[in-house]
Amino acid sequence: MSISVTYLSGIILILIVLLVSTCDARNPSQEVRVVINSKIGAGIDLKIHCKSKDGDLGEHVIPYGGNYGFKFTPNYFGFTLFSCSFSWQNQYHRMDIYDSTRDYTLCDKTCLWLVKSKGPCMFDGKEKICYKWK
Known part of the structure; x- marks a missing residue:
C-alpha cells in the first residue's frame, strides 16, 4: 500500500500547525485585568x-484621574467580549473594552485604558492605540 506524497505532506502540515498553535496557547486559567x-x-x-x-458589572463613577478595574478569565476556546457605556455631562458613548479577537495579542495580563473625550486609548506596553467612540 502506497501513500501519496501530497497526502503525506498534508498530514505533516496539519501536525505542524497543531504543534505551533499548542505552543502559542495561553494558560486557560490566566486572568486578564482591565483598568480604565x-x-x-x-x-x-x-x-x-x-x-x-x-454578567453585568454595574455602574461605577470614576473621578478625573481615577481608575476602575475588573478581572476575568477569558474563554480561550471561544469568544470573550466586555462592552461598556461611558457618560459624562451631556455625552454618551459605547466601546467594547475587551474583545478577545482584538485584544488577545495587545494585552496579555492587563488592558490599560485612558478614556478621553475624543475616545478611549489602550496602552499595549509599547505605544498608545486610540479608538473612536461607537
Missing part, C-alpha cells in the same frame, strides 16, 4: 457601565 482611567477633564466624573453576556 478617566482623562475626561478636571472636575468631571465619568460614569461607566460594563457587562458581558455572562
